[in-house]
Amino acid sequence: MPVGTLATVKTLTPEHLAAAGAQMVLANTYHLHLQPGESIVQGAGGLHQFMGWQGPMLTDSGGFQVFSLSQLRTISEEGVIFRSPRDGRMINLTPERSIEIQNALGADVIMAFDECPPYPAERAAVEAATERTYRWLKRCVEAHRRPKEQALFGIVQGGVYLDLRQAAAKSLVELDLPGYAIGGVSVGEPPELIHEIVRATAPHLPLNKPRYLMGVGTYREMVQAIAAGVDLFDCVIPTRLGRHGAALVQGERWNLKNARFREDFTSLDESCPCYTCQTFSRAYLSHLIRARESLGYTLLSLHNVTELIGFTQKIRAAILSDRFTTEFAQWLDVSVPSSS
C-alpha cells in the first residue's frame, strides 16, 4: 500500500496510482483528524470520494503516530491526551474515539487503536503496553459501528520479546477478527530483529485472514516477511525517496543529482512500464531534481511506486507458480546486507 497520509499519496494523482498498479492505499487517522478533520472527509462522502481513489483503502488508528510524533502526551488506561502539533490544542484519543473517527473516514479496513512501545524498551513496559493494547482492542471491537462495511484489524504488539508476540497473537486470534497486523516494528530496531519478530509471530496468525506487517516495505524485509506468511505492507519509502530526488532501480537507490546522470540520455529503467521510464531520460530527471522542479518529484515517485508494486507483483506470480524461493533467493539470504 502506498501511503497517503493526508488523503494524498504525495505528488501523485489517483490516475498515477492506478497506472502504477496500486491496489490499496493507506491514510492516517491521526493526520486526517487534525487536518482537515473527519467531518469534512465524511461530508465529501468518505475517503474514497474525498481523494478520488476508488480502490480499497485502509486507515491506521493513530496509535503509532500519537506515540512517535506527539511530544506532549499523557497515556492512561482511558487513552492518550496529546497536544496537537498543528494548533496546540489538547486532543483526547481513545480506542472509542479512534474507531469513531475511522468510521467517519470510511476506509475499507480500519485498525485497532494500540499502544506502540518504543525501541529499546524494558520487557515489563512492553508487556504492559501489549496487555493494554489487547484491552483497547476489545473496546475498539465494541465501539465499531460499521462492521459490515469496514473490516477491523487487530494489531499484535510485544516489542522484540518473541514470547510476548506469540501470546498476543494467540489472544487476538481468539477474537476472530477479519485480519491481523504485526505492529510496533520499524521503530528503530535492526532489520534482523524485524525478521525474527515476523517469523515468530506470523505463523500464529490464521492462514485464511490477511496478515499485515505495518510500516515495512523494503525489498529484503518484504521478501523475508512474505516467506513467513505476510500478505500486506505499507511503506512511505517510494514517495519519500521520490521527494528527495532518489530513484529505486532494480533494488538500488540512485540519487539523481549524481554527476553521472547529467548527460545520461537513457531511460531510468528500460524494463519499467511507468510513464517516467517510457518518456523521460535520466538526464531530464537529473535536471528537474537539480532545478528543484516539482515535476521531478512526481516523476520519481511515480516510478518508485511502480517499481515497488512491480516487485510485489513478481513475488505474487512466483508464489503462484511455486518459484518463490528460487527466484527470490538473493533476498532470502540473510547474510547479504539490505540494499534498499
Add this chain to the structure above:
Amino acid sequence: MPVGTLATVKTLTPEHLAAAGAQMVLANTYHLHLQPGESIVQGAGGLHQFMGWQGPMLTDSGGFQVFSLSQLRTISEEGVIFRSPRDGRMINLTPERSIEIQNALGADVIMAFDECPPYPAERAAVEAATERTYRWLKRCVEAHRRPKEQALFGIVQGGVYLDLRQAAAKSLVELDLPGYAIGGVSVGEPPELIHEIVRATAPHLPLNKPRYLMGVGTYREMVQAIAAGVDLFDCVIPTRLGRHGAALVQGERWNLKNARFREDFTSLDESCPCYTCQTFSRAYLSHLIRARESLGYTLLSLHNVTELIGFTQKIRAAILSDRFTTEFAQWLDVSVPSSS
C-alpha cells in the same frame, strides 16, 4: 502557450498539457542556458525529446530575462554581459550567441535577441533600444543556422511610443520573417497602455504571418489583443496561480484557502472538462492547499491551464462563426476593470 521556463511547465506532465488542450509550449533560452545548458538539451535530441513534449515549441531569446532578471549587466552594441544568478560567472549574450543556443535547443519557433527597455523610460532611450533591436535582429537572421527547421520571429519594440512602434513594425516587415512579435509589454505599464500599443502595432504586421503578443495571457488583455489581430500568447499566470493555491474560474480568481471552500463539496467548475474538476471537490483542493500538498498545486495548475486554453478555444470558435464581438463583448468593453 503555457510557459515551461526550465523545460517543464511547472507541476504538470506533458500528458497533463495535452489533456488541457495545449498546442504549443514556450521555454526560456536564458534559463536553459544557465541550467542544464543547451548542450545537454541538444544531447537529448532537442527540447521536444528532452521534456517529452511532441507538440510545437517556442523559445524566447533571453533578451527579456537578461534585462529583467540580471542585476549586474553591461549593455553594448555587441550584446550583454551579465553575472549568472546561478553560479556567479560572467556570461556574454549576443544576438549570435542567443541564436546559437536556440539552434541547439531546437524549438520550432525561435525569437530574435532584443533590447527590452523598462517602463517608464525616456523616449530617447526607447528609441535607441528599438534601433539596436533592429540591428540585432539582422545579426540574428544572419546567424541562424537552421532556418528550414526553426522559424525566427522578429520582435517589435518601441515602448509606449506608438510612432516608434509603427516605425519598428514597418522595418521588421521588410525583412519578410516567418512571424512577428510585439515585445516589451507587461513590464509594469497599465493594461490600457498595452491595449493602445497593440492596437497601434498589430495592424502594421502582415495578416498572413503569426502575430505574437509576448508575456500577455489574461482574459481581457487577450480578447482586446485578438480584436486587434494577435494570434499567439504566452503567460505564466495559470501555473503561477496554481502554485499559489488559486484557481481561475469563469474569469475570476479564487483563493482555495478561503474559508468558504473548506466544506464545499462541489466541483471547482462543473462545466470544465479537466481531471481536477471532473474528479475532486473544492473542499479537497482547499485541504491540499492548506496542507501544502504538492498535488494541490498540480491539480490547480492543470485546471487553470485548461481554463485559459478553453477560453482561447471559445474565442477561436466564435471568430470562425462570426460571433466574436458579440460573445466577448464584456471583455471588449474597456470601461470595465480587468478581473484576471
